[in-house]
Amino acid sequence: MLRRIAWTLLIIAMILAGCRTGESRESTDATPAENAHMETTLSGTPELAAGNQEAHLTIVDALGRQLALAEPPSRIVIAGRATALLAHTVYLFPEAGGRLAALEVRLQRSQSFYPLVDPRFDEVAPLERNAGVEQIAPLHPDVVLLKSYMAESLGDPLERLGIPVVYLDLETPEQFFRDVGILGRLLGDEARAEQVIGFYQDRLERLSALSGGNAESGPPAILVLKYSDRGGDVALQVPSVSWLQTEMVRQAGGSPIWVEAAQGGGWTVVGFEQIAAWNPDAIFVIYYPDDPAPIVERLREDSKWQALKAVQEGRLYGFAGDFLSWDQPDPRWILGQLWLARKIDPHVAEAVDLREEVIAFYRDLYRLESEVIEREILPLLSDSLVE
Secondary structure (H helix, E strand, O other): OHHHHHHHHHHHHHHHHHHHHOHHHHHOOOOOOOOOOEEEEOOOOOOOOOOOOOOEEEEEEOOOOEEEEOOOOOOOOEEEOHHHHHHHHHHHOOHHHHHHEEEOOOOOOOOOOOHHHHHOOOOOOOEOOOOOOOHHHOOOOOOOEHHHHHHHHHHHHHHHOOOOOOOOEOOOOHHHHHHHHHHHHHOOOOHHHHHHHHHHHHHHHHHHHHHOOOOOOOOOOOEEEEEOOOOOOOEEEEOOOOHHHHHHHHOOOOOEHHHHOOOOOOOOEEEHHHHHHOOOOOOEEEOOOOOOOHHHHHHHHOOOOHHHHHHHOOEEEEEOOOOOOOOOOOHHHHHHHHHHHHHOOHHHHHHHHHHHHHHHHHHHHHHHOHHHHHHHHHHOOOHHHHH
């Protein structure tokens, strides 16, 4: 306890010292630290901080900042929010298993994917929820990976201590491909990044070639809803017009009927009256904590919901998932795209074997053996997902 207090006081003193110099994100290109592993610049050519080795690796992160490193990092910490989405993307690279030093573990569901993909995961230090600089700094990371929206609350304090930070987004397919490229360069394995991107692009091109099963009737009206019962209060929410879920519906051949009501940057609560007014052709229900099937069954039995076209025609679905729901900016979004397209477009349903796609996903991207996939992953999928 005394040691942790001492660390906290030291870090606070260093932050205050940095503030007194007048250096800030807006007023300087360099992060102040005598022993910094890396210097961050907002523009121009990146330079290593004084006393460091010559830079052999430069990258540009999701915020457009140029970063210089002497070598690929050997101690990586993943912190902040949405750490599972970041970590599962990092594990697309074989190098990740030996370099991840600490992780803020945020499981959406009870099953953990990490032990399957990283045999030494029990050696990765667990960070407390909402870990701050006082918990991260003693780990001496070579780099900390954060989502871009963590810059002000966590990234800036870390950089004031001279701890390098790389930001990622992953929020759209385009950002996902860019960020996989960033990780490939950071880890020194750009060839692997190209392989991963190729896996996704091959499937997107195939979907594009198969689309058109609804050509005569036009794209069906699709509604994606997130079901939330946090704190005992039930809420139904639609995703932002700019988010991945909206783009997935369009790519699957549907028309996202909710976009006019979701012009903001987050989830928007909608009432049943609005849902009834939309009366979509199909509804997809997301439930992050667990399998959405029980919730979908309750909605089907509700007399109000039975008046909806989607329910009457048997097109009310729980969104597919395994360790995570497949609608998120996580590597599994490609499985969600394939599954969603099968539900929306009859041409895709006939041509795409989802069970085989799941096996290929975990075999080619996470290097899992077939028997492991059969034993540990396929049982998490309901029969309706892989039929």
